[in-house]
Amino acid sequence: MTLRIIVFFVVSVSICTCTQVRIEDQVLHDMTQVRIEDQVLHDVFGYAPQASIPLAADSQFQASAVTPVTENESTTEAQYYEWDYYNPPDINYDLFDWTLTKRVASSSDENFLLSPLGLKLALAILTEAATGVTKNELLIVLGFSSDQSTVRQKFTSIIDSLKKESPQYILNVGSRVYVGSNVRPKQMFAAIAEEFYKTELKTVDFHHPPEAAMQINAWVSNITKGKISHLVSEDDVANVAVMVLNALYFKGSWRHQFAPNETKYHQFYITPTVTKDIPFMNVNNKFYYTESAKLRAKILRMPYLGNKFSMYIIVPNDLSGMPHVMSNTNVLRTEMNNLREHYVDITLPKFKFDYTSQLGGILKELGIRDAFEDTASFPGIARGQYLSERIKISKVLQRSGIEVNELGSVAYAATEIALENKFGEETESQVEVVANRPFLFFIQDELTRQLLVTGRVSDPTLLDGAFKLV
Incomplete structure (x- = not known):
């Protein structure tokens, strides 16, 4: 036996x-x-x-x-x-x-x-x-x-x-x-x-x-x-x-939190012809961002407080572009070399x-x-x-x-506001990321680049607790 x-x-x-x-x-x-x-x-x-x-x-x-760095200490990774x-x-x-x-x-x-x-x-x-x-x-x-x-x-x-x-x-x-x-x-x-x-x-x-x-x-x-x-x-x-x-x-908790009073219902395209009205969060701040011609998608980095971990969102340009993104994940890391800081207006659905x-x-x-x-x-x-x-x-x-929502831990809201205000007035051009279609995401440790989780949101309204034989 x-x-x-x-x-x-x-x-x-x-x-x-x-x-x-x-x-x-x-x-x-x-x-x-x-x-x-x-x-x-x-x-x-x-x-x-x-x-x-x-x-x-x-x-x-x-x-x-982590011990804070003093004036006489060197800064390590x-x-x-x-x-x-x-x-x-x-x-x-x-x-x-x-x-x-x-x-x-x-x-x-x-x-x-x-x-x-x-x-x-x-x-x-x-x-x-x-x-x-x-x-x-x-x-x-x-x-x-x-x-x-x-x-x-x-x-x-x-x-x-x-x-x-x-x-x-x-x-x-x-x-x-x-x-x-x-x-x-x-x-x-x-x-x-x-x-x-x-x-x-x-x-x-x-x-x-x-x-x-x-x-x-x-x-x-x-x-x-x-x-x-x-x-x-x-x-x-x-x-x-x-x-x-x-x-x-x-x-x-998000480094740049979404204001709950800015959450509004919009259409999410499950497919190009099927939509659902769901709550979308919104935030406008500086984020690392790029648009990839190879993936035909936008790549966005959303750091958590502390900047040790970040969630990355990959949103296809086309409503039916998710299969192309998934079939070309081998170029994702090279495309991420092009991430640069921009003012970004983000519209992201709440999901769980x-x-x-x-x-x-x-x-x-x-x-x-x-x-x-x-x-x-x-x-x-x-x-x-x-x-x-x-x-x-x-x-x-x-x-x-x-589970992704607007605030995360409320205890860090005050600190977050101070961080957001350090940029002063907007003088740069702004880009927009609207995740109103199926998108890929992952969370990684920014020091080792180890992926904690990877996933895809195809329908934010589904709790999806089913057992999958994949």
């Missing part, structure tokens, strides 16, 4: 207030944490702690706030967040992210939302445990170097950047590998997952599905501030050997939707096949007679949600 690996991702992106959910101790009391021996830490990383300690109590992380500055990214750094986005977009014309970061992080962890054909396919499709240290370095830099805390946004990222109580995880795998991917291993009794599902859902709800409280069911965790989960929650998809089929199409077969090789995960030959991926599921 082949044991199953299930890979889950959960994403919640919010630009409005939400309630924090606390997890009581008794909810998690049956969960055992994997401990790493001192000798393993010494052999792998060249150090050992003073006393044997478990992994971090929770891999949901937020680091200390990590301290630029108050500047409204755009630095073009390296080309092809996110090739897999856009390949995945393009494939999901082609599965239907509806709204969609993905987290390339969540998928890559979970698969990178599995790559650490894979060998042979299984490992080669993962490396090729993900675009990873065969030198594992290079991959580890990249994820360490990404996670370190995401750990930078600010009072102007909230970003929670959590990553866990759950192993069945009858599975004995390897110390080396546990140490590497914790050190380079900030991912902890937890043992859970999958033979008692109700309790296992409750424990997992409690952890996800805690990270997503209650936005996603039911990720797995009892059936999902039954007969599982290993479950890899990644959860992300982002709440940001959920999206759940099973991505196993797409990963197989892209070339990750052996990991799903009985021939899968993940000997690095666990020990035990014949155990490594019996583990394979059975499901890759991602659940995500996004």
